[in-house]
Amino acid sequence: MENVILAIESSCDETSAAVCIDGLIKSNVIATQAIHSKYGGVVPELASRAHQQAIAPVVMEALERAGVNKTDLTAVAFTQGPGLLGALLVGASFAKSLALGLNIPLLGVNHMKAHVLAHFIEHPRPKFPFLCLTVSGGHTQIVRVDDYLDMTVLGQTKDDAVGEAFDKCAKIMGIAYPGGPIIDRLAKEGNPDRFEFSKTDMPDLDYSFSGIKTSFLYFTQNQSQKDSNFVENNKHDLAASIQKHLIAMLMDKLTKAAKQEGINQIAIAGGVSANSGLRQTLIEAGETHGWEVFIPKFEYCTDNAAMIAMTAYYQAANMVFASLDSSPMPRMKF
Incomplete structure (x- = not known):
């Protein structure tokens, strides 16, 4: 049976979703928020609102690009922290709802660990x-x-x-x-x-x-x-x-x-x-x-869901799952 994981990244000002099948990234969709440029930095409230608008279309596009249906998913992953609380809440809530509706496991991923494991998306690998x-x-x-x-x-x-x-x-x-x-x-x-x-x-x-x-x-x-x-x-x-x-x-x-x-x-x-x-x-x-x-690669340097999916793949292999009452952790330790 294939291990099909949908991952969601919403820690800051980019809404991203990716699909990983048996450790291989099949799609990685990123929606960047341009609204913050006029303020000289990320505005948390605006970031949260932009995530709410983008998350459903981004997830749908990630599934479509990967050629899978939501019923094919075996787990859903989300960025648990660190990040902006409101932004994290959007991704966490969406992931929890989907996992609950499909009755599949949930995976909470540390954003910083995911950056490290981005090196295992493609070869060569350290x-x-x-x-x-x-x-x-x-x-x-x-x-x-x-x-x-x-x-x-x-x-x-x-x-x-x-x-x-x-x-x-x-x-x-x-x-x-x-x-x-x-x-x-x-x-x-x-x-x-x-x-x-x-x-x-x-x-x-x-x-x-x-x-x-x-x-x-x-x-x-x-x-x-x-x-x-x-x-x-x-x-x-x-x-x-x-x-x-x-x-x-x-x-x-x-x-x-x-x-x-x-x-x-x-x-x-x-x-x-x-x-x-x-x-x-x-x-x-x-x-x-x-x-x-x-x-x-440049596409895996900035915030992206492919690295979240890759980390979730290794967590699932080690049975490191999250519960539905898991809270976003803005200051999540490494």
């Missing part, structure tokens, strides 16, 4: 144990992965996530949300060695990005007092310089973790793993340190 640098707008973590469901956080940010640092620096430059991808594009034409910014050094393998964000703010404010067009006239070099600093901070801790754990299987995941500068730097570091590097 071998256990491996390290995964998980970088997004809300999280920055170095994770040791010993098995599909056996993961340990070795280090993480104590304040801002690196994706948030990218977006806030972009906002300081007058760039619309989401600013991270625009910084990446501008950086390709800039001088990464032009400007220096101070940063906060954290002990062990933890991160802090609030210091460099503040340094960037004060630097641009001071320069703009001398020249009101400073940011506009130097936007490429500013983008390249801040991107270089942020990537260097990420790579410094990742290199220490690889040496500490004696692991040469290195992966990245999360929305910021789509950054071209980080990807290239990781490839070059792999050549230098003898790492085998794993970088996901």
Whole structure:
């Protein structure tokens, strides 16, 4: 009998549904919410409303693309956390209703673990144990992965996530949300060695990005007092310089973790793993340190239901199910 799982992702500002059949992703539909760009960040209430409007059409399209009917499903998975409470509630409620109506099992998935297991959607796949640098707008973590469901956080940010640092620096430059991808594009034409910014050094393998964000703010404010067009006239070099600093901070801790754990299987995941500068730097570091590097396709970097489905597949294989009274967990621990 085939194992057919429908997965729903609604943790933030993207509504997604995917179908996984016996460990193979057959569809992955994503509806992005454009409304937040005018506000400079995600507005939780607007996100929840957009999820309510999109979830049924997205699920129907995922089933259609996979060539299955809802009666073919053997389980339904949803993102349990972390994320925005209202957004999580939409996905959880839909999944619970469907599971109850079809009398099939329910699976609650940790969003961050799913980012790591996105590496098992397609080949090549890392071998256990491996390290995964998980970088997004809300999280920055170095994770040791010993098995599909056996993961340990070795280090993480104590304040801002690196994706948030990218977006806030972009906002300081007058760039619309989401600013991270625009910084990446501008950086390709800039001088990464032009400007220096101070940063906060954290002990062990933890991160802090609030210091460099503040340094960037004060630097641009001071320069703009001398020249009101400073940011506009130097936007490429500013983008390249801040991107270089942020990537260097990420790579410094990742290199220490690889040496500490004696692991040469290195992966990245999360929305910021789509950054071209980080990807290239990781490839070059792999050549230098003898790492085998794993970088996901762009479509599996940002929030998507395929990674939720993949995680649910391994949870189902290990009988890790959720009950119908399972609550969304906005601050769900890893």
